[in-house]
Amino acid sequence: MERKVILEYFLSEQQKMIKSLARRIAEEKILPVRAELDESEEFPWTIMNDLADSDMFRVFIPEEYDGLGGGCLELCLVIEELSRVCAGIAISYAASALGSVTLLEYGSEEQKRKYLPDIASGKKLTAFALTEATAGSDASAIKTTANRENGGYVINGTKQFITNGGEAEIYTVVALTAKERGARGASIFLVEKGASGFSFGKKEKKMGIRASSTRELIFRNCLVPEENMIGREGMGFIMTMKLLDRSRPGVGAQAVGLAQGALEAAVDYARQRIQFGHPIISFQAVQHMLANMAIEVEAARSLVYAVARTVDSRARNFTEESAMAKVFASDVAMRVTTDAVQIFGGAGYMRDYPIEKMMRDAKIIQIYEGTNQVLRDAIAFELRKRKAMRE
Numbered sequence: 285m286e287r288k289v290i291l292e293y294f295l296s297e298q299q300k301m302i303k304s305l306a307r308r309i310a311e312e313k314i315l316p317v318r319a320e321l322d323e324s325e326e327f328p329w330t331i332m333n334d335l336a337d338s339d340m341f342r343v344f345i346p347e348e349y350d351g352l353g354g355g356c357l358e359l360c361l362v363i364e365e366l367s368r369v370c371a372g373i374a375i376s377y378a379a380s381a382l383g384s385v386t387l388l389e390y391g392s393e394e395q396k397r398k399y400l401p402d403i404a405s406g407k408k409l410t411a412f413a414l415t416e417a418t419a420g421s422d423a424s425a426i427k428t429t430a431n432r433e434n435g436g437y438v439i440n441g442t443k444q445f446i447t448n449g450g451e452a453e454i455y456t457v458v459a460l461t462a463k464e465r466g467a468r469g470a471s472i473f474l475v476e477k478g479a480s481g482f483s484f485g486k487k488e489k490k491m492g493i494r495a496s497s498t499r500e501l502i503f504r505n506c507l508v509p510e511e512n513m514i515g516r517e518g519m520g521f522i523m524t525m526k527l528l529d530r531s532r533p534g535v536g537a538q539a540v541g542l543a544q545g546a547l548e549a550a551v552d553y554a555r556q557r558i559q560f561g562h563p564i565i566s567f568q569a570v571q572h573m574l575a576n577m578a579i580e581v582e583a584a585r586s587l588v589y590a591v592a593r594t595v596d597s598r599a600r601n602f603t604e605e606s607a608m609a610k611v612f613a614s615d616v617a618m619r620v621t622t623d624a625v626q627i628f629g630g631a632g633y634m635r636d637y638p639i640e641k642m643m644r645d646a647k648i649i650q651i652y653e654g655t656n657q658v659l660r661d662a663i664a665f666e667l668r669k670r671k672a673m674r675e
């Protein structure tokens with residue numbers, strides 16, 4: 285089904301070109317392999333190479349480091365189109381952008397020159413490592429330490445659930461440089477695959493986004509040179525919060541694309557499935573489900589694009605809006621994919637159709653990069669602050 289353009293999103297010619305190229309790659313390269321990669325849980329290297337050949341990793345990198353100079357909106361457009369076909373492959377691409385944001389925002393000129401051109405060309409994937417077994421929603425509970433020694437920092441600890449773990453070449457790792465300083469005690473380091481004392485542990489077997497890699501990172505006396513610290517010592521948590529504010533619209537875009545793909549599949553199926561002598565799309569109960577799905581997808585897209593544009597405007601504080609885009613779009617993706625399975629009936633429950641995979645893929649979007657409960661807390665916190673300021 286070709287999506288009729290309902291709303292004018294005022295995309296530039298370049299943005300439209302990026303979006304349509306991403307759609308072409310998704311349909312020509314991802315569609316034929318998505319079921320197979322979901323089943324085999326194999327990392328989508330061929331697709332990553334196709335994306336690299338089409339300059340898709342350049343989209344979010346500034347021109348001076350061999351990028352195309354796009355921002356959050358351009359990145360969202362690519363993630364949305366890839367996720368429309370496979371959210372698991374899309375996240376492997378998106379995680380490389382996530383692993384690059386701190387470097388882009390806070391890296392030194394030398395660090396940027398060293399790492400960004402290889403990220404832009406797609407030669408090297410990146411990953412962002414914050415979560416640990418005892419520190420999920422409560423990121424401040426991390427235990428990984430980075431102690432100053434021998435002209436560098438020695439990292440010890442284990443990171444859990446890291447997207448692109450084992451496949452990426454460059455890891456942005458949050459570790460405590462001064463435990464006793466609480467929120468001011470963390471710093472961020474670039475650690476390269478192959479560094480002595482850095483290895484990979486358990487590879488997770490997941491419910492959804494199974495083509496992506498989610499793995500443990502193990503640091504045992506891993507010495508990283510001083511120049512691999514990003515930004516200033518002690519600013520790790522502040523940089524992390526800012527990074528997540530910037531990346532959450534991308535997670536929202538993953539949800540929008542996934543929901544769009546499920547909506548299209550449901551409309552196609554409802555048109556051709558005959559019961560009681562009629563296509564099931566002629567039944568009002570089905571029509572209303574489809575109408576609600578379409579309303580929600582478009583509303584989520586509007587919010588995600590608006591927040592992405594706000595990020596690109598270099599606004600100072602968009603914590604609340606960024607959380608809203610992620611929460612709303614991921615709740616929409618969960619509802620829309622669940623309803624799409626319902627419209628497919630028993631067939632929707634079978635692996636012969638892509639729809640059960642879409643429902644499995646949707647669930648994680650409500651969980652990672654801040655669970656929707658924790659992000660609702662963050663939105664409420666901003667609202668309470670605003671009320672207090674009025675008083």
Ligand SMILES: Cc1cc2nc3c(=O)[nH]c(=O)nc-3n(C[C@H](O)[C@H](O)[C@H](O)COP(=O)(O)OP(=O)(O)OC[C@H]3O[C@@H](n4cnc5c(N)ncnc54)[C@H](O)[C@@H]3O)c2cc1C
Nearest residue numbers: 412413414415420421445446447498652653654655657658
């Ligand atoms: C597939 C996958 C990929 C991931 N990729 C990455 C990655 O690349 N890098 C990375 O650093 N991390 C990554 N993560 C980690 C992810 O961000 C965390 O799983 C997520 O933040 C939730 O943490 P948790 O799993 O420890 O859940 P918990 O924090 O243990 O939460 C469990 C439940 O309690 C609720 N809860 C917790 N605290 C509160 C509260 N204060 N108020 C209300 N409810 C609360 C949560 O909402 C949730 O429902 C990934 C996780 C998965 C599953």
